[in-house]
Amino acid sequence: MRGHGWKWLLCTPALIVLLLAASGPLLIVAVYSFLSPGNMGGVVWEFSTEGWFRVFFRRDIFEPDLVEWNAAHLQVFWRSIWLSLQTTFICAVLGFPTAWFIATRPPHTRTIWLFLITIPFWTNLLIRTFAIQEMIRNNGTINTVLMQLGLIDSPIQMMFTEFAVLLGMAYVFLPLMVLPLYAAMEKMDFRLVEAGYDLYASRLNVLWHVILPQVKPGFIAGSILVFIPAIGAYVTPRLLGGGRTMMLGNLIALQFGQGRNWPLGAALAMLMLVVVVGALILYLRVVGGNDEARRG
C-alpha cells in the first residue's frame, strides 16, 4: 500500500525519548564501569577493570594482592533476587483472586474496582512507605494494639527486617500483577470453565487445566512487571529494610554517594541489567515457550 513504509515515523518521537533517556545514559554507565574512580567521586578517564573486579572480589586494605570473594556484594545480589522472587510470588498469590473477583463482576462495576486498585498510585511512594513504617515500627500501630490487647509483652521487631521489605514491595507492586492478570481474565472465554465442569473436572482441576493456561500470558506479564522493578527497588528497602537488608539498588546508590566509587557502581548497575535480561530470557523460555515450541 502507498505510504505504508512511512508508518514507522509515527514512533520516532518515542524512539528519540528512549534514545536520550535510556540508551544514552546506559552507554555512559557502560563506559564509566571501565574507568577509574576519582577521589571525590566522578571518574578519571583512565581504562581500568577494577570496577568490575570489585563487584565480585575485595582486596585486603594492607596487602592489595590478597584477594578474596566479596561476600557482602554477593549477599546483596542474592538477597535482591530472592526478595524479588518472593515479592513476585506473593503478588501472584494475592493478585490472582483479586483479579478473578474483578473479572467476574458485572461489566459496569469492574471499572470501579479497577479504579480502586489504582488509587495507591495517586499518593507518593515515599509517603506510602512512611505510612507502612508507622504501622510496623516497634511503637507503631500494630505493636501498640497487640500489646494493649495483651497478646504480646514486648513489641515484635518488624522494621529493618526482610519481612518489612517484602511487605512494602508486595504492597507497592501488587497492582502491577493485578492489572495484567485482569486483562488476561477479561479476555478469557468463561464458557471454557463451564466446559471444564461439564467434563467432570473438579474446581481445582478447572483452575489448573482450564483457567491457569488461559491466564498464563497475564501471569507472565505481571511477573515481569513486578520482578524487574523489584530487583532494582531503592526507596522501599532503604526506608523499611535499613542498612542490614540492603538491596542492589541501595548498593549501587551507595557507590555513587558515600562510597565514591562510580566505576564500581556503574559495573554493579550493568551487572544488574545483565542479570535481569538473563532472567527474563530464561523465564520466557521455561514458562512462555511451551506453546510456541509445540505449535512448531
Next chain:
Amino acid sequence: MVSQEIEIAGLNKSFGQGAAAFQALRDIDLTIASGEFFTLLGPSGCGKTTLLRIIAGFEQPSAGTLRINGRDVTGLGPNKRPVNTVFQSYALFPHMSLADNIGFGLKMQGKPRAEIRATVAEMLQLVRMEAMADRRPSEISGGQQQRVALARALAPRPRVLLLDEPLSALDLKLRKEMQSELKRLQSETGITFVFVTHDQEEALTMSDRIAVMSAGHILQLGAPQEIYNTPVNRFVADFIGDTNFLKLRVKAVEGGAAVLELPGGKTAQASLPEGMAPTTGALVTAVIRPEQAEAAAPGTGDLQATVESATFFGTDTHLHLTLADAQGFVLRRQNRPGQPAPAPQSRLGLALAPGALRVLKD
C-alpha cells in the same frame, strides 16, 4: 419398554429479585425417553437454553426437581451428572490438541491412559477427524471444531448429550451435512440427545419429539408431524412452517367441526380444537398450510383469488394471492417443467384439500 431418561417436575426458574426479577421458566413438566432425539424449539428468550443449562447443571432451578435415569440430580454440579454439553461456541480448550480436548472428560474421570487413548482414537474415527489429532482448535475450520466438540462430549459416554444450537454458526450446506451426521451419531451411540434450536426446519427434520416453547412455557409437545399438522394455537402454527391465517365467519357447528363461510360465498368444513364451541355467526381464526390448497381454473374451486406476485424457491413457487374479501393467501405450488408462474393480476381458483382447514384458539 421405554425407560424415562429425564424427568422434570414443577420446574421454575427466575433470575434477579424483586421488581427486576425475570421468570425464565414457568411450571415445566417434561419427561424425555431414553434414546430419544428431543428438541426444545422456540424463539430467542423463550427459556429453551435456560432449561438446557438446568439439565446440564450450570443453573439451579428456583423450584422443582430434575431426575436423570431415575436419580434426583437437583442441586448437583455439572461435573456430577452423566450429561455432557456441546456448546454453541464449541468452547474447545484452545491450549490443548484435539486429542487432549477429546480425552479431557475421561482424564478428569480418572480413566487409565490406555483406555483414554483408545477412546480418543475411536471418537476421532467416529467424527472422521483421525488425521488431525495433534492439531489445535485454532488450526481447524468451524465445521471441524463442531465435530471435535461432539467427540469431546461423547467420549465419556454420557447418558444424555445436550446440544445448544450447535449448528447455528455453520453455513447452510455444512449445516445439512451435520444434521445427518448428528442423526447418525445418535443412532450409533444410542445416547439421548436434547437439542436446542430456533430453526423450525432443523427441529422438524431431526427430532423424535419437539417441545415448542414461548415465554417460559411449553406450548406444545409432540412428534414433528403432530406439531406441524395440528398446532395447538396461533403461536405454534405461526412459528412452525408457513401458515395462512383467515378470519372467517361460522355458519354452523356440527359435532367436532364447524362450517365456515369462505370469501366469495362458498363454505368449507373446518375441524375445531377440543373444548371450543363457537356460536353461529362468530368470527374465528382458521389456518391452512400453503401447500394444502391447489390452483384451479378461475371460477372453479372453493375460493377465487387474484395473483399479486410469485416468488421462485427452486423446488416450488410461492404465489401471493388476494382473496375476494381482500385477505391475503400464500399458495405453494411445486414447480414442473413447462409450467410458467401466473402473471400478476391474473385470476385463479383455489381448491382446499379436504380436512386441511382448521380452526385455532387465539
